[in-house]
Amino acid sequence: MHNAITIDALKVLDAIDRRGSFAGAAAELFRVPSAISYTVQKLEDDLGIDIFDRSGHRAKLTPAGLYLLNEGRALLDATDALAHATKQVAQGWETRIKIAVNTLLPMDALFPAIRAFQALDVPVEIQLVEEVFAGAWDALQCRRVDLVFGADSLSRPAGPFATRILGQVPFVYAVAPNHPLCHETGVIPEDTLARYPAIVAADSARHMQPATAGIFSRQRTITVTNIDQKISAQAAGLGVGWLPEPRIRERLANGTLVGLDVEAVRQPVVLHLVRHHESQGDDHACQGNALRWFWDKLSEPHQFSRWIDPLSR
Incomplete structure (x- = not known):
């Protein structure tokens, strides 16, 4: 026509x-x-x-x-x-790059890198996606994203992935300052914690087995979408639970959240920068310039020290 x-x-x-x-x-x-x-x-x-x-x-x-x-x-x-x-x-630039960000880390942790990328003045669309727990690995494995910022080591599935360690995130068992647990003395046992609802961030995995952490048997739960909502719910006194210490450092300092001395132990989570491993013969393995640029930029040391601690030696 x-x-x-x-x-x-x-x-x-x-x-x-x-x-x-x-x-x-x-x-x-x-x-x-x-x-x-x-x-x-x-x-x-x-x-x-x-x-x-x-x-x-x-x-x-x-x-x-x-x-x-x-x-x-x-x-x-x-x-x-x-x-x-x-x-x-x-010239080797993708039209779009999709980056998954673990909810343990704030999305704005990536903003300086994105600002530096924009200065290159290349027409690459950037899409940031928040994922919870195993959802970050799930998104990469199913190729919904090209790169994961902050994938944990516990949920890793089988597959040819390239990884770089970013550091670790420690946790604090925290509640609102007016919560009844603040009146407890000494180390608080699990049975006492289990009396109160736990605020839970729902795993965003679609295909992998969803993960949970820090919930005691028979404990009631209130489920939210991400860590920001979990922090807000616990600060409002709606429930209890572990929170990433760097994310609530200011709240702990100003008293809007209180860290408790509890019997339970939550080990720090080691976080990684992850992408698919390039291999010959894999049609999906072509790595564009934007992916390589973010891989190198986000691997630079000390730029995320506000939210990620170095690994203990």
């Missing part, structure tokens, strides 16, 4: 509008004025409408012509972006 509206015709209309005349458009596009007039006339004939009102001394866009120009400019912008993106893909 013949389409009367071509990219060339839209460029002519755009130039006429910006330059104010057919002659100005001809000069900008390095054409003779008659070629500009022919393009407009053919477009009008093909569409069966008047794009310009020629009743006055100067041709003026009709309402239909103005609509066509405004919508056409969006198409021109899109074709420019497509051409630029195509060139970048030819």
